[in-house]
Amino acid sequence: MKETNSTAPIRDARTLGVPRMLILGLQHMFAMFGATVLVPILVNSYGLPLSIQTTLFFAGIGTLFFHVCTRMKVPAFLGSSFAFLGGFAAVAGLDSGIYAGMDPARKLQYACGGIVVAGLLYVVLALIINAVGVHKVMHYLPPVVTGPIIILIGLNLAPSAVNNASTCWWLALVAMVIIVAANIWGKGMIKIIPILLGVVGSYVVALAAGKVDFSALDINGLTGGLTPILGLQPFFTDFGGSIARFDISAILVMAPIALASMMEHIGDMSAISATVGENFIEDPGLHRTLIGDGVATSLSALFGGPANTTYGENTGVLVLSRVYDPNVIRLAAVYALVLSFSPAFAVLVNTMPAAIVGGVSFILYGMISAIGVRNVVENRVDFTNSRNLIIAAVILVCGLGFTGGLTFTVGGVSITLTSLAIAAIAGIVLNAVLPGNDFQFGQSEGADTAASLGRY
DSSP, X not given: OOOOTTTSOBSOGGGGOHHHHHHHHHHHHHHHHHHHHHHHHHHHHTTOOOOHHHHHHHHHHHHHHHHHHTTTOOOOOEEEOSTTHHHHHHHHHOOSGGGTTOOHHHHHHHHHHHHHHHXXXXXXXXXXXHHHOHHHHHTTSOHHHHHHHHHHHHHHHHHHHHHHHTTOHHHHHHHXXXXXXXXXXXXXXXXXXXXXXXXXXXXXXXXXXXXXXXGGGOTTOSTTOOOOSOXXXXXXXXXXXXXXXXXXXHHHHHTTHHHHHHHHHHHHHHHHHHHHTOOTIIIIIHHHHHHHHHHHHHHHHHTTOOOEEEOHHHHHHHHHHOBOOHHHHHHHHHHHHHHTTOHHHHHHXXXXXXXXXXXXXXXXXXXHHHHHHHHHHHTTOOTTSHHHHHHHHHHXXXXXXXXXXXXXXXXXXXXXXXXXXXXXXHHHHHHHHSSOOOOOTTTSSOTTHHHHTTOO
C-alpha cells in the first residue's frame, strides 16, 4: 500500500525549519545519553576511573568522524559500547606481573590500550572487504544470520529495560504512555518527537511526585558544594595520565571482544538500512562504516575513553520519528561535544529516575528486535528450509542462553566472549559449512524490498 504524505519519512529535516531540527537533535541526544554515560558509571564501579566527560566528548567526535567516513549518508550515532564492560572488569581484576598493586588509573590506561588494538581490527576487516568486495564477505552474512542477530541486539537489552522500569513501574508506564500516545495520535511535530516528549513529560511527573534525587549534584562532598558548570576533560588537564598504554595481557583481554562488536556493527548497519530503506552496506559501503566505527573507537581509547559503537537507541528513534536526515544525528553529536565541557549537566541528567530510562527503553529496545524480524520477513528468508531454521535456532539459543558469556584462558589470561559474539560466530560458521547457501548479496532480495524497507 502506498504511503500517505502524513506517514511518509522525512529525509531532509531542513523542510521542518531550524527550530524543529534543533529539537530533533535534542531527542537523539537524550536517546543516547543514558546508555552512553552508564558505561563509565559501571566501569567506575569496577574500580577504574573512566570519565563521563571524556566519554561524551569522544561520542561526539566519533560520531562526526563516522559521518565524514561514510560520506555524510548514514544516520548513525556512536555512543559508548557495552561489549567491552567484561574486558574492563577483567583488567580491573588483574593482580599479577606488572599489574600487581597497580594504581587503578594506570590499569585504565592499559585497558584502553587493548581497545585501541580492538578498534584497529575493524580497519583490518574493512581492508579485507575493500580488497575482495562486500558481496563476497556478505555471502557469509545473509539475512538468515543478520536478522536473528539484530533481534538479539534488542532482546539482550530487554532485561536492562525491565530492571530499570521495575524501580517504579507507574513512572515507567507514564513514559511509555506518552511515547505511544504521541506516536500514534500525535499530529505534526508531536508525532516526530515522541521520545523527547516521553522523557521530558515523565521527568516533570517525577518532579511533582518527589521521585527525583538531586543529592548527586553535590559530588564534592562539601556542605553547599556544587558540581562546576564548566570543566575540561581529564585528557586536557592530565594528558600523561590519560593516554593509553599497551601490554599483551590487556590486549588479549580486550582485542577479541572486537569480534562481537564488529558483528554488532554489521547488525546495526543492517537495522539502519532496513529502517531508512537504503542499502548502506553497499553505499557508502560496509568498509567505510567499519573504518568510521573502528577509528573512532581507537581514537577514544587512545585518550582514555571507552570503545564506541553504533547505537540501537538512536535507530529506535529513527523508527518512531521517521526523520532519516543524518544532519539531525550530527546535531546530537554537537550537543554531546558541548555538554562534555559541563560536569554539572552530566550529573543533572543522571538525576533522571531509572524508571524513566526503563520506560523509554521498553519501546526502543523492542523496536530494534522488531526491525530484525522485519529484516527476515522482507528478505523472504524461507524457514520451511531446514538449513535456515537450524541457523536461526542456534543463533537465538546461543544469544539468549549464554547469559554470562563464555570464558576461556589464553596465555594465562581469562577472555570472555559475550553471548552475542558466540551467537554471531555460530551463525557465520553454520552458514558457511551447511550446504545450500545460495544467497547473493544485492540479488537474492525481493525486487520490491527496497521500496518496503522504510514502512511499518
